[in-house]
Amino acid sequence: MSVDDLFKPLTLLHGPPMRNRFMLAPLTNQQSEPDGFASRFDQDWIGQVAEGGYALVTTCATTVEAGGIAFARQLGIHRDEHLEGLGRMASTLRAGGALSAVQLHHAGHRAQPELGGVPSPASSRTLPGVDALSTEEVQRIRDSFITAARRAQAAGFDGVALHGAFGWILSEFMSPLLNDRSDQYGGSLENRARLTLEVMEGVRQACGPDFQIGWRLSVERYGLQLEELREITAHVLDRELIDYLDLALWDSAQVVREGSFKGQSMLSVFTSIPRRGVRVGVAGRIMGAQRCAELLDQGCDFVLIARAGILQRDFPHQVRADPCFDSVRLPVPAQYLRAGGLSERFINHMRGWPSFVVPGSR
Numbered sequence: 001m002s003v004d005d006l007f008k009p010l011t012l013l014h015g016p017p018m019r020n021r022f023m024l025a026p027l028t029n030q031q032s033e034p035d036g037f038a039s040r041f042d043q044d045w046i047g048q049v050a051e052g053g054y055a056l057v058t059t060c061a062t063t064v065e066a067g068g069i070a071f072a073r074q075l076g077i078h079r080d081e082h083l084e085g086l087g088r089m090a091s092t093l094r095a096g097g098a099l100s101a102v103q104l105h106h107a108g109h110r111a112q113p114e115l116g117g118v119p120s121p122a123s124s125r126t127l128p129g130v131d132a133l134s135t136e137e138v139q140r141i142r143d144s145f146i147t148a149a150r151r152a153q154a155a156g157f158d159g160v161a162l163h164g165a166f167g168w169i170l171s172e173f174m175s176p177l178l179n180d181r182s183d184q185y186g187g188s189l190e191n192r193a194r195l196t197l198e199v200m201e202g203v204r205q206a207c208g209p210d211f212q213i214g215w216r217l218s219v220e221r222y223g224l225q226l227e228e229l230r231e232i233t234a235h236v237l238d239r240e241l242i243d244y245l246d247l248a249l250w251d252s253a254q255v256v257r258e259g260s261f262k263g264q265s266m267l268s269v270f271t272s273i274p275r276r277g278v279r280v281g282v283a284g285r286i287m288g289a290q291r292c293a294e295l296l297d298q299g300c301d302f303v304l305i306a307r308a309g310i311l312q313r314d315f316p317h318q319v320r321a322d323p324c325f326d327s328v329r330l331p332v333p334a335q336y337l338r339a340g341g342l343s344e345r346f347i348n349h350m351r352g353w354p355s356f357v358v359p360g361s362r
């Protein structure tokens, strides 16, 4: 397919269609006010990407409970008082022509006590001295995801993106290494996937037929088993429980190194699943126009732009203007990001990412 195909619209099972094939990936930028209130820096960032030409913009990982926090200055959706700031973000995105989703996040066993987080492991063996969540606590967290989705809807977002990646609570429960529970949320794959599926079903029930549900999945570390993830994904797609799957690979060209899919591209393990009406996209080192088009050829319906979107807030517009557009080479001096409109808070956050900002640059 050609770069032009990236600008064809894409219907979703629920709600309005995507106007093209570009989604802004969730990007934590640690610039919110205490207790998760959106700051003017959050609003500025959203304002920039709203004008960037994306079909759908996902917020950073946003806490569904105060105790689920992982990062300082993380955005929150755990209080009704957050609605005002979130509502402004949603309106800005709509005015720019993009669909919008809040990424719903709970850090599980990785919640940070020094930030008010309450480490919440699936298993008593994960953290010394910390008991596994009780069944009632698991169900409370499930309900917090659902309540947060209702808040996102009330704020005017088109949907939510469930953070099921990187060992945070939904992927933690999926893992046979981190989940040795004996209640209905542990043991068999069906049981380990139950929390994720109950959140999907609960959000659909609470938010109705026009609301969009995305699911972010990662495949590495935390004891996750590729074969199992493929099986559960096939189930989710077959039942059309979500509108889109977001495969969070660190490299979209990654090849499977072991197991029954050894030697195949990681992407093909998922694009080969019958997807019915669900759309499938991938993130991971997508830095230029040609790579985006290649990924459509490889079976993706859309692509997720992350670091390239920080370098160039209007990445889709750049691709539209130049079918050979490529991001600048990393690392970049801090001044490059500042000149592009990034706040000091965001730049400081990016200094913590390997090889992104030239060390010591002002």
Ligand SMILES: Cc1cc2nc3c(=O)[nH]c(=O)nc-3n(C[C@H](O)[C@H](O)[C@H](O)COP(=O)(O)O)c2cc1C
Pocket: 025, 026, 027, 028, 029, 059, 060, 061, 103, 163, 165, 216, 248, 249, 250, 283, 284, 285, 286, 304, 305, 306, 307, 308, 350, 353
């Ligand atoms: C600064 C930064 C913040 C990120 N924050 C989140 C986040 O809040 N939620 C999430 O699921 N992934 C997050 N990611 C991962 C990205 O969404 C993406 O999957 C990853 O960076 C790979 O894409 P890329 O190679 O195009 O950057 C973050 C990545 C970066 C660089």
